[in-house]
Amino acid sequence: MSDLNDALGRVFRxxxxxxxxxxxxxxxECELHRTYVxxxxxxxxxxTVRTLFVIAKGLGVAPSEILRRVEKEL
Amino acid sequence: MSDLNDALGRVFRxxxxxxxxxxxxxxxECELHRTYVxxxxxxxxxxTVRTLFVIAKGLGVAPSEILRRVEKEL
Numbered sequence: 001m002s003d004l005n006d007a008l009g010r011v012f013r014x015x016x017x018x019x020x021x022x023x024x025x026x027x028x029e030c031e032l033h034r035t036y037v038x039x040x041x042x043x044x045x046x047x048t049v050r051t052l053f054v055i056a057k058g059l060g061v062a063p064s065e066i067l068r069r070v071e072k073e074l
Numbered sequence: 075m076s077d078l079n080d081a082l083g084r085v086f087r088x089x090x091x092x093x094x095x096x097x098x099x100x101x102x103e104c105e106l107h108r109t110y111v112x113x114x115x116x117x118x119x120x121x122t123v124r125t126l127f128v129i130a131k132g133l134g135v136a137p138s139e140i141l142r143r144v145e146k147e148l
Contacts, residue, residue, distance in 0.1 A: 003111070004089065004127055006124070008123060009123065010147045026075055044120045046123065046124045047122065047123055048122050048123070048143075049078065049082060049120065049121055049122070049123055049126050050078055050079070052118045052123050053078055061083045062141075062142075062145060063141045063144075064139075064141035064142040064144075064145055065138070066137035067123075067136075067137045067141055068138040069134075070137075070138075071136060071138055072136065
C-alpha cells in the first residue's frame with residue numbers, strides 16, 4: 001500500500017504544479033507545515049482523509065476527483 | 075471539520091448496512107479492529123486515506139465514490 005502514498009503524492013504534486021503554486025504557498029494556504037506537504041508529495045506520509053480535504057481545497061479540486069486520479073494510477 | 079468525520083462515518087455505515095455485513099465481519103475482512111471500525115462510523119476517528127482505501131475495498135465501493143457521497147453531505 002505504499003503504492004497508494006506514492007500515487008497520492010504524485011497526484012498532489014501534479015495538481016499543485018498545474019496550479020503554479022509552490023509547496024510553501026500551498027502549505028501556507030492549507031495551514032500545514034511545508035515539510036509535511038513535501039513529505040506527502042514524496043509518498044513518505046500517509047495523510048488522513050481530513051488532510052486530503054484540506055489540501056484538495058487548497059488545490060481547488062474535489063477530494064473525490066483526487067482519489068479518482070489516484071485509483072487510475074494504482 | 076468534525077463534520078467530515080461524521081459524514082464519512084455515516085457513509086461507511088450506510089454502505090456497510092446496505093451490503094448486509096456486521097462491523098465485526100467488515101473489520102475481519104479489512105484486518106482492522108472492530109472497535110476502530112465502530113469509532114470511524116461514529117465519527118470519533120479520522121482515518122487515513124490508506125484506511126479509507128482498505129474499508130472501501132471491504133465494502134466493494136471505489137474510494138472516490140465514498141468521497142463523492144461524503145462531499146454531498148457536507
